[in-house]
Amino acid sequence: MSAMCGIFGYVGSREDAGKIVVDGLKHLEYRGYDSWGISYKCEDELIKIEKETGKISSVNSNDFCQKSSIAIAHTRWATHGGVSKCNAHPHLSEDGSISVVHNGIIENYQDLRNELKNKGYNFASETDSEVIPHLIQEELKSCSDFSTAVRNACKRFEGRFAVLAMDSNSQTLVAARTGSPLIVGVEKADNGKIDGFFIASDIPAFMEYSKTVQYLDDGEMVVTDGNKIVFTDLETGEEHPKREIEITWNAEKANKGEYDHFMLKEIMEQKDSVARAVNQDEEQIKTIANAIRNAKGTFLIGCGTAHKSCMAGEYFFSIIAQHHVNVSSAGEFKPYHHFLQPESLVIVVSQSGETADVLEAMNIAKEKGSKVLAIVNVEGSTIAREADYTLLINAGPERAVASTKALTGQMAVLILIAYAMIDKLQDGKKQLLDATALINDMLNPRYIDFLRGVAGQIHTHEDLYIIGKSWNFPMALESAIKIQEVSYIHAEGFAGSELKHGPIALVEEGTPCIALIGNDELKGDIIGNTIELKARGAKIIGIAPENNEVFDTWIKVPDAAAAQAIINIIPVQVLSYFLAVQRGKDPDMPRNLAKSVTVK
Ligand code: F6R
Secondary structure, three states: OOEOOEEEEEEEOOOEHHHHHHHHHHOOHHHOOOEEEEEEEEOOOOEEEEEEEOOHHHOOHHHHOOOEEEEEEEEEOEOOOOOOOOOOOOEEOOOOOEEEEEEEOOOOHHHHHHHHHHOOOOOOOOOOOOHHHHHHHHHHOOOOOHHHHHHHHHHOOOOOEEEEEEEOOOOEEEEEEOOOOOEEEEEEOOOOOEEEEEEEOOHHHOOOOOOEEEEOOOOEEEEEOOOOEEEEEOOOOOEOOOOOEEOOOOOOOOOOOOOOOHHHHHHHOHHHHHHHHHOOOHHHHHHHHHHHHHOOOEEEEEOHHHHHHHHHHHHHHHHHHOOOOEEEEHHHOHHHHHHOOOOOEEEEEEOOOOOHHHHHHHHHHHHOOOEEEEEEOOOOOHHHHHOOEEEEOOOOOOOOOOOOHHHHHHHHHHHHHHHHHOOOHHHHHHHHHHHHHHHHHHOOHHHHHHHHHHHHHHOOOOEEEEEEOOOHHHHHHHHHHHHHHHHOOEEEEEEHHHHHHOHHHHOOOOOEEEEEOOOOOOHHHHHHHHHHHHHOOOEEEEEEOOOOOOOOEEEEOOOOHHHHHHHHHHHHHHHHHHHHHHOOOOOOOOOOOOOOOOOO
16 A cells, blocks of 8 residues: 655754654645654654554644654555555554655565565555565665665665655664655754754745755655765765755745635635736746747646646637647646657646656656646745746645645636737736736625525535536536535536537436636537526526526626636635535545645
8 A cells, every 4th residue: 555645754953853743744734634643762762653544733743742853754645445543654664673654656565575574574554665664674684774774675666755764773864765755954053053854745844943955856865863964876875965955935824814724715815826827027938938839749738627727728829829739637648758759848737846647747758858847836846846947826835635726827827828929928917917806806705605605505416517618618627626526526527518419418407507608709609508408407507707597596707808717717616615614524635635646
């Protein structure tokens, strides 16, 4: 059982390592929240382990205040098998001296497990991860130091992973990366003396203590005892010099402000976040527009919601710039790899900048010599650092699992580029800034209350369909994702014209159907599709700038021309939020999901 997770460790002069890692882990919960665990070493004792199923956010870090200056921790999202205490990390070596947390997949774990079992090792979990501490213990028999044993063990693992191992004898942490992110935080005293090191899947885990970071690249390993840190090539052991980078951004406090949930807070933030996305360096946007114009094939790649913004991008480029681009879900990109050539441009779109399928698409593109542009929210993420060019959408931290403000920021950037391609960057910018003023007007308390009421009318239904045409078609697909993931209602999105080719058979008397409509040349067509639904008994919720007699409920949206897709999705986001709340679900942490999908 592999895992996709958040990992965090500390070693240094502080004496509350257990508390530090529990507090830090709370910032990594977006990476998985089905179980958590920590291990730490108190004076003269073997490693102590505490683990539980459930969310780390409900744990009191003061319960882990025993004197300790070394600890590792893990918050988990299981990819196969059950969620249980014994499958939670950390995992211990047979002799209890080594504990390990792991993010990713050890693909050959079955062979290794059998080999270790034959040598007398006992396994307490069903995870792939447990082979790691046992194999390190085994390797220690033939080498003298802990870090060499970790290196030798890692060389035997197949797959993409990040491993953090703690040794109670040498009081050291060793971490290795072959795919999943790992970042070192350096804590220094005022006189510049090293005070300790943090190793985490993401910077917010240790930002309270350090804004000086060093990134591990794929194929690298670090060893630290809290006084110094050494980066080496995982394969050869050759030492790698590493730059220290000062982080200039702030992790916005995990503060919901006046809101009950991050999801609603982040939806409301679109009043400002779309404008921040539009505020790009104009010369850079023009350079990118040129690169698309000159590329032999442009590919837009993303997963989930980001993929829907890519699909919308295909319409933006076609309708605004009369330019064809190819769109693929990152996980479905393989059959198209052979089209990539050095003159191709691959645009990867990702909120987190860590999605495994997107990273793989990016790496293939680079191997083929194609240029990669990343449209990313999280600064310093792997995709942001490794792309040839990066555009940050500046939406600010997105904590709710359901992506909202990142989507609209991504679409705003794509619209901007499409306008730049026809040398009308200023027109595009004005339209988008006008749209942000419209979002501000739209998201007023009366409107939010009205949407709460609409959710109240439909929250007991188990099926819901959404239709749209042109750029409202990807928004219909996105609406379905939003409603499914937070409310668990079976929602599906369709192109309006596709209904009568099959899906309309699903519609019964009273089935709620949402129609996403713009004031464009396709308005008549989509109204026609809506009438067909109504004729089969559907209750129609129209999201449109103008009312129509076919609507049972009209959700009024402003007329926003090319930004209509951005405007139309916002009331659906709010509706999804209220559907979740009214059905008693937690919209911020839906079941079975994680914010950052770091396994394929
Ligand atoms: C849905 C959602 C996911 C993500 C997808 C890609 O609300 O958030 O579908 O869009 O996992 O994630 P990023 O954008 O981080 O690459």
